[in-house]
Amino acid sequence: MSETTSAPVASDGAAIRGRHFRYFDFVMAAFVVILLLSNVLGAGKVAEIELPGVGYWPFGAGILFFPIGYVIGDILTEVYGYGRARRCIWAGTVALLFMAFMSWVVVALPPAPDWTGQQAYEQVFGQVPRIVFASITAFWAGEFVNSYVLAKMKLMTKGRHLWSRTIGSTVAGQAVDSLIFYPLAFWGAEGWTHALVLQVLITQWALKVSWEVLLTPVTYFVVDFLKGREGVDVFDSGTDFTPFRTRV
Template sequence: MDKALSRIDGNAGARRHFRYFDYVMAAFVAILLLSNLIGASKLATIQGYTFGAGILFFPLSYVIGDVLTEVYGYANARRCVWMGFSALVFMAFMSFVVVAMPPAEDWGGQAAYESVFGSTWRIVLASVLAFWAGEFVNSFVLARMKVWTAGKHLWSRTIGSTFFGQAVDSAIFYPVAFLGVWSNTQVVTVMVTNWLLKVLWEAVLTPVTYAVVAWFKAREGVDVFDEGIDFSPFAKADAV
């Protein structure tokens, strides 16, 4: 840990006013929504490998999630997960309502609009549940590993937390969304492939994570260690 930083526990971090926390939370929610809205509907093929285009940018939300927990502590990261979850639910609700509205007679874009925004209820449910569970696992593992490693070896906890968080994310999303639609082999293959690709992305972005974490810590002036924190996703803000 940088000697210039003051070590505080997770409870103090939850009550502290940070200079840049609101900006990081806004970036986290924005990337989450845009990755699901813009990237999720397109399949891309590069050198014979086909994948959902959103996978190129969605891991950035996990990098920011790592930054949130590492810099601001689990309690503040929990607030962001609930904000992201609420935003996803509202986006899904808005999409259903807008797609279902009868189009004007002279507007010919309904079919294209439905193809982009008309996700099935299974995919929406899978996406929301997978995000919620995966992000909480990601934050929990990172926070616990930070205490275990005494704040050293940031790479081990960013990659380790993504390994477990994305495993939970993928294990929920693909079966809920596609089991019975795809063959069991396809579900397992895509699930494992995308999980490993996301973990690889996290590893590749490790230097970026180091730089961003160092920048925010230097400006916030503290290093949060989640000791004595209630890790329940449902803990009240005034109880953390």
């Protein structure tokens, strides 16, 4: 049986409060999973590629997947509104905190005498507390700025020009993310000059925004699909934009 598609109905956040959506749980799960995996698998590895005319260019492997979390954050706000996006951001924040706590406990447990993987395990999962704190703080602030800017721009553009608000919100959100993370994590750290921190900050911000631009066609496709299946298009005209609540 094929799923029905209906023309999305413009609604404000209050009008859909308590309403069940078929795909919201899946989008929320994807948001949290990408967030956790990009921090676990991507954060600890520095990769490099050879650029024509430039030579070998190092980059953090997490840059390949972490920006997808911002794309999903855009989709959440655009389709379901700021209130539900806020709930997902808090779910992601709590998941990151638990992951950090679990990593600390598991790494600290004394290894069995015949187990030889402790050093490698510590290298992958034994993250420096300063970096963990910077990462979680930057994610929380950046995602809320991203969602807020997109919701406000949607009202300003009357729902037109989706590309302008997905890119515009990412420019703002990723700027806040980078401005918080890199100074908190590396300013004054051994091997990190002030110039290097600023260079990496600007480079990573530019790469993340570029990812958003490249993924714009995908964002359009997913947004159109979800709005059609859910039959809703949320405008946050009467929304309380405080980040300090989780109730939709």
